Amino acid sequence: MVIGLVPTMGALHAGHISLVHRARKECGLIIASLFVNPIQFGANEDFDSYPRDQERDFGIFERNGVDIVYAPAIDVIYPDGFGVTVTVSKLTECLCGTKRPGHFDGVTTVVSKLFEHCQPDCAYFGEKDYQQLKVVEQMVNELDLPIRVVGAPVIRERDGLAMSSRNTYLNETERRIAPALFRTMRTVAIRLSRGAELESQCEWGNDALLAAGFDRIDYFEVCDGQTLERARGYRPSLRIFAAAWLRETRLIDNLAADEID
Ligand code: AMP
Numbered sequence: 001m002v003i004g005l006v007p008t009m010g011a012l013h014a015g016h017i018s019l020v021h022r023a024r025k026e027c028g029l030i031i032a033s034l035f036v037n038p039i040q041f042g043a044n045e046d047f048d049s050y051p052r053d054q055e056r057d058f059g060i061f062e063r064n065g066v067d068i069v070y071a072p073a074i075d076v077i078y079p080d081g082f083g084v085t086v087t088v089s090k091l092t093e094c095l096c097g098t099k100r101p102g103h104f105d106g107v108t109t110v111v112s113k114l115f116e117h118c119q120p121d122c123a124y125f126g127e128k129d130y131q132q133l134k135v136v137e138q139m140v141n142e143l144d145l146p147i148r149v150v151g152a153p154v155i156r157e158r159d160g161l162a163m164s165s166r167n168t169y170l171n172e173t174e175r176r177i178a179p180a181l182f183r184t185m186r187t188v189a190i191r192l193s194r195g196a197e198l199e200s201q202c203e204w205g206n207d208a209l210l211a212a213g214f215d216r217i218d219y220f221e222v223c224d225g226q227t228l229e230r231a232r233g234y235r236p237s238l239r240i241f242a243a244a245w246l247r248e249t250r251l252i253d254n255l256a257a258d259e260i261d
Helices: 014-026 055-061 103-118 129-144 163-169 172-177 180-193 198-212
Strands: 002-009 029-034 068-070 124-128 149-151 216-224 236-246 251-258
Touching: 002 014, 002 103, 002 180, 014 124, 014 149, 029 055, 029 103, 068 103, 103 129, 124 129, 129 149, 129 172, 129 236, 129 251, 163 180, 180 198, 180 216, 180 236, 180 251, 198 216, 198 236
Parallel strands: 002 029, 002 124, 029 068, 124 149
Antiparallel strands: 216 236, 236 251
16 A cells, blocks of 8 residues: 655644645555654744644544544654754755755754654655755655655645745734735746846845835745756746745745746
8 A cells, every 4th residue: 555644743724735635646545744843943943832733733634534643752753862864965055954054954854754654655745845845855866765755836825825834923914914925926937937137036026025024035046946056047947935034934935937827
């Protein structure tokens, strides 16, 4: 029987559930993991305040056809004295990797353990965290793990905001500003397809987000969709990546440059 794994940190929304539904189409047994991974959070990040509601999450998984929920205690994943780090180089040295040092090491380390514990044939990740998806793909390829990594499209609210557990941090005013992240990326995608110059569009994107009410921009970049290297000239295989702060909340999003319908 084909086993599918959907790794999550809980606080479930339709983005997570889209991964479960995709897994259900392709696998006979669905495992969803529920684990807020301490080592992928920086010292000043939101590990403590990250939304947690296991009872609600178990119910949602059950109603959506998950067969097994794997919700390990922290010391099952990281026993006393745990001293292994799984690192993917290069792909982690840009975008969120620069802004969140150690984050992807935390991701690849926990995903390695989840893979070992659950022994999936397929593992499902969202393009919402596109860099994470590429990093996990490289880890699986280069460690010769017998797992098919499946990437699934970003699920959005009606106004374009990418669904995220962190959206619950937003107050009403911030929630109104937040869709500007997607709108701005989309405008840049359209302009690039019409021949606008890359660098000036990234600068424009940055300024447009500040003008919309974002407090701080971590990056607004156009990169190759595979290597994540910053692009010099336009081609359809590029992706637009943005990370920006509304007060204490950091939102990320990305869009294929040719995804402009
Ligand atoms: P998280 O619980 O935030 O660690 O996310 C668990 C998985 O769900 C990751 O593979 C994410 O990329 C994916 N995911 C989160 N938000 C979305 C979304 N809006 N659309 C699609 N996948 C998502």
